[in-house]
Amino acid sequence: MFDVVADIFGHFIDPRKRVYVGYLLFSVLIAIVWLIFFRGKSLNNSVKILFDKKIWLSRSSRADFFIFLINRCISILISPVLITQMVIATAIFYWLHGITWLQSESLQHVAEFIIMFSFTTFIFLLDDFSKYWVHRWMHKWPVLWALHKVHHSAEVLTPLTVYRTHPLEGIVFTIRGTFTQGISIASFIFFFGNSVDLFTVLGANVLLFLFNTAGSNLRHSHIGIRYWSWLENILISPAQHQLHHSVDIAHHDKNFGAALAIWDYMFGSLHHSEDVESLRLGVEEDDRNFNKLSTLYFSPLMEIFYIMSRRANTIYSKLRSITR
Amino acid sequence: MQNIGGELKGFAMSLQTGKYNLGETGTKLNRLIGMGPLLMNASQVTGMNSSGEFLKDEGSGWGEYKLHMLKVQKLMIDAFQVKARNKDKLSDMSNLAEKLGGSNSSEND
8 A cells, every 4th residue: 555655646746747846846837927928827727727627626637646646556556577677788788799790898988978968868859759650550440549538538637647548458558668778778878888877857867858858748739839840850849749649630640749740740640739729639420428437447347358359250251261 | 708608617516515415506507608618719628528628619609608797796795695796787777777866756747
C-alpha cells in the first residue's frame, strides 16, 4: 500500500516525470501569459478559463484520475516481470564485443563534454523517434488501436490525460523505452567507455527538462497555444497535439510526434494547428461509454479478441480454398 | 597483461581448491578464463598433450577475450556478491540506466 502511495506522489515530485509539480506550475504560468497577451483576457478571466470546472470535473477528467490511480497499482505488480533496460543493454554490449571489426572504447579519448552532449542528444532523439513510430503504429494496426483508443476516448484534456492509458498499452510503451535506453547505453559505453554521462537539470535529461518546462502539459489541455508555422515544422505545439485528438476526419492520423514535429514533417503526417475552440475530441465512430472504467479496461480486450477471431477465420477460409 | 591473466587463472584455481564446491560457477569460470591469458600475439594455451606439455594455438581474439572478462566480472558479482569493484564495466551501464530513470512509462502522447 505504501509503495502505491509513494509511486503516485512520486510522479509529482520527480523531475523525470511529465506531471512534476514544477512543470505543472510552468504550464499554468505559460497558459495565463498566453491568455492575457495573445487572447486579450484579464487575469481573472484567464484563471477562470484555465481552471474551468466543466473541464476539470467532467466525467472524462474523473475517469483520467481513476485510471491514473488504478494503473499505478497495476504497474507495481507488472513492472518486476517486464524486461529491463539493463538486460537489453548487457545483451547488446556483449554482442558488440563479439563483432571482430569493432574495437571497444575506440572513442574514449574524445573530449568528455562532446561525449556527454552526444549521449544526451542521441537518447533524446532516439526516444522521440521511437515514440513517433510506436504512436503511428498505434493508429494503424487494429489490435494496437483497440488499446490506444482508450487514450483518445478522452472528451476533454487535462495534464492527467497523459496517463489515460490501457495497461497493455503501457507495457508496449515500457518495452519501447527499454529498447531505446538499452541500445543507447550499450552502444555509447562500448565506444566511449566510462566517460558516458547525461547532461541533467534536477536529474532529468536537459532536453526533456526544456520540453517539459516549455509547457508540455498544455498539450493535454484546452489551451490551444499555437506556434509560428515554421516552428510547428520542428516542435509539436499544444494546439497541434489537441488537433491530433480531434474527431474531424481531416485531423485523423496527424501529428504523432511527442516533442519534435520533424518526424511528422519527414513522414507526411504533419498538420499545422487550427483554432482549437472549434475542435471536438474523443472517438466518434465508437458509441461505447468510455467514461466507465469497466469499458476502458475490458472492452479493448474484447475488441482484440474479435479482431484476432476474424483474422483466424479469414486465414482458415483461405487455407481451405487453397487445399480444395 | 600476461601477469594479470596468469594471476586471474591462479585466483580461479584457488577458489576451486577451497573447501566449497563451486559447482556450475567453477565450470563457468574455467570456460571463460580458459587455460591461460590471451598473449600479445593473440595466442593462448589451449590444452595439454599426453606428455604434460602445454599446447599453444591461436586464441579467441581480443574482442571475445574482453567479452569473457566482462562475463567473469558479472559472474563474480552474481555468485560471490563481490563489493569492491574496480573498473566494473557493467556498473557503468547500471549507473547510467539509473540516471535515465527507468523505462517503465505510461505517458501517452
